[in-house]
Amino acid sequence: xxxxxxxxxxxxxxxxxxxxxxxxxxxxxxxxxxxxxxxxxxxxxxxxxxxxxxxxxxxxxxxxxxxxxxxxxxxxxxxxxxxxxxxxxxxxxxxxxxxxxxxxxxxxxxxxxxxxxxxxxxxxxxxxxxxxxxxxxxxxxxxxxxxxxxxxxxxxxxxxxxxxxxxxxxxxxxxxxxxxxxxxxxxxxxxxxxxxxxxxxxxxxxxxxx
Amino acid sequence: xxxxxxxxxxxxxxxxxxxxxxxxxxxxxxxxxxxxxxxxxxxxxxxxxxxxxxxxxxxxxxxxxxxxxxxxxxxxxxxxxxxxxxxxxxxxxxxxxxxxxxxxxxxxxxxxxxxxxxxxxxxxxxxxxxxxxxxxxxxxxxxxxxxxxxxxxxxxxxxxxxxxxxxxxxxxxxxxxxxxxxxxxx
Numbered sequence: 001x002x003x004x005x006x007x008x009x010x011x012x013x014x015x016x017x018x019x020x021x022x023x024x025x026x027x028x029x030x031x032x033x034x035x036x037x038x039x040x041x042x043x044x045x046x047x048x049x050x051x052x053x054x055x056x057x058x059x060x061x062x063x064x065x066x067x068x069x070x071x072x073x074x075x076x077x078x079x080x081x082x083x084x085x086x087x088x089x090x091x092x093x094x095x096x097x098x099x100x101x102x103x104x105x106x107x108x109x110x111x112x113x114x115x116x117x118x119x120x121x122x123x124x125x126x127x128x129x130x131x132x133x134x135x136x137x138x139x140x141x142x143x144x145x146x147x148x149x150x151x152x153x154x155x156x157x158x159x160x161x162x163x164x165x166x167x168x169x170x171x172x173x174x175x176x177x178x179x180x181x182x183x184x185x186x187x188x189x190x191x192x193x194x195x196x197x198x199x200x201x202x203x204x205x206x207x208x209x210x
Numbered sequence: 211x212x213x214x215x216x217x218x219x220x221x222x223x224x225x226x227x228x229x230x231x232x233x234x235x236x237x238x239x240x241x242x243x244x245x246x247x248x249x250x251x252x253x254x255x256x257x258x259x260x261x262x263x264x265x266x267x268x269x270x271x272x273x274x275x276x277x278x279x280x281x282x283x284x285x286x287x288x289x290x291x292x293x294x295x296x297x298x299x300x301x302x303x304x305x306x307x308x309x310x311x312x313x314x315x316x317x318x319x320x321x322x323x324x325x326x327x328x329x330x331x332x333x334x335x336x337x338x339x340x341x342x343x344x345x346x347x348x349x350x351x352x353x354x355x356x357x358x359x360x361x362x363x364x365x366x367x368x369x370x371x372x373x374x375x376x377x378x379x380x381x382x383x384x385x386x387x388x389x390x391x392x393x394x395x396x
Contacts, residue, residue, distance in 0.1 A: 015385050019378065022235040022333030027352035032228070033245055039223045042252045045220070049253055 222261050223252050229268065229353065233362070236349035237279035239338070247282050249276040272354060272362040280312040336384050342378040 033041075159167065170181045227248065234247035249295040251274045255261045264270050337345060347370050350359045356374070 011386070012250055012382065015382050015389075016378075017332060017386065018329050019381050021336070023331045023348065024352055025330055026337055027232065027236055027243065027333050027349050028234060029244065031241045032231060035224065038227050038231070038245070038248070039220060042223050042227070042249050043216070045249055045253055046216075046256045049257065053257075091223075104344055 219256060219261060222255075222267070225266065226271040227252075230271050232353050233272055233275040233350065234282075236281040236353070237276065237283060245280070247279040247345055248275060250282070252276045254278065269358055269361045272358060273364075276350075276362040332388065333381065333385070336381055340380060341376055344373050344380070347373045348377040351383055 166181075170178050230248040230251050231244055234244040234251070235241070238247060251271065255271070255274055260270070269327050337348065340348065347359050347363065350362065351374055356360065356367050356370045360370045363370070
């Protein structure tokens with residue numbers, strides 16, 4: 001009995017010893033790179049990773065800067081005014097739109113709706129001229145082609161035949177006429193009042209005889 | 211990279227390279243994979259700038275190396291994992307726990323090794339057939355104690371001891387059974 005137990009224990013010890021020896025050889029790598037070479041490889045990879053990291057860092061900042069510039073550009077573009085401007089032009093009859101995409105009437109409506117800015121007329125005399133300023137609104141937008149810059153504004157033009165006749169009449173007429181015309185010039189935008197007409201009723205034949 | 215940093219880090223790599231490689235080898239059992247895992251370990255340590263003022267340098271490297279090796283094992287080709295798990299399944303299915311169905315591996319099985327008198331190689335094959343949760347602590351136990359293994363694998367020290375005991379017990383049983391068969395054949 002004791003011999004059996006002893007043999008069993010001896011067998012277990014032998015197996016444990018085998019396991020121990022085999023385990024040590026199991027954990028020992030078959031082949032292992034030389035330490036100096038391995039360390040050099042690791043340091044090379046570390047340097048490469050460092051360079052790559054540096055490049056990524058710079059690239060990231062560059063991309064961020066580009067994105068910021070693009071955002072600022074978009075915001076600036078969206079904030080710039082696009083409403084048409086309306087200016088007094090003494091020699092343009094009616095409303096003229098230079099926009100290629102919008103018709104003149106639409107542009108005028110839009111300009112009035114959007115409460116566009118009105119530019120003051122630089123020439124007071126021209127502005128007061130009834131014949132030249134009638135309905136001289138021009139809706140202009142930013143986009144259309146540039147018009148040639150004029151040296152004299154507003155553009156001078158010769159008087160019409162009617163205007164010349166009026167000037168001659170006033171110049172050679174009596175002072176009362178000159179005064180009347182002058183006052184009329186002062187109130188050129190007043191409504192024209194036509195005196196009421198008085199007409200006698202028609203008379204029948206018997207009434208005529210009486 | 212500053213020269214003093216590089217020199218300091220190179221010192222750490224020189225001190226711990228062999229240990230990191232052995233830890234990775236215990237998990238991966240392949241020289242090329244183990245070297246890659248060891249390099250990855252030191253790269254991670256460098257990137258994390260965690261290599262200065264370490265309290266327990268060895269434990270830190272062990273943890274990082276084991277992590278890198280396990281990650282590589284997961285990325286490894288499915289065939290290797292299938293073979294490993296297939297061996298384990300076959301060992302568990304056979305009545306006496308022996309590796310009977312070992313068709314996927316062309317190497318001689320443990321019984322052939324024993325018959326040829328190559329006990330060491332037979333034990334290696336038996337260790338390979340253990341489940342990973344038992345095999346890894348057993349392989350690491352040559353380089354580290356239970357506390358260090360527990361820190362590296364992120365489990366309790368008691369769990370490590372239990373697994374080591376179970377692994378050894380399984381090996382003993384399998385070897386005893388092989389020995390009995392060997393004598394029975396005579």
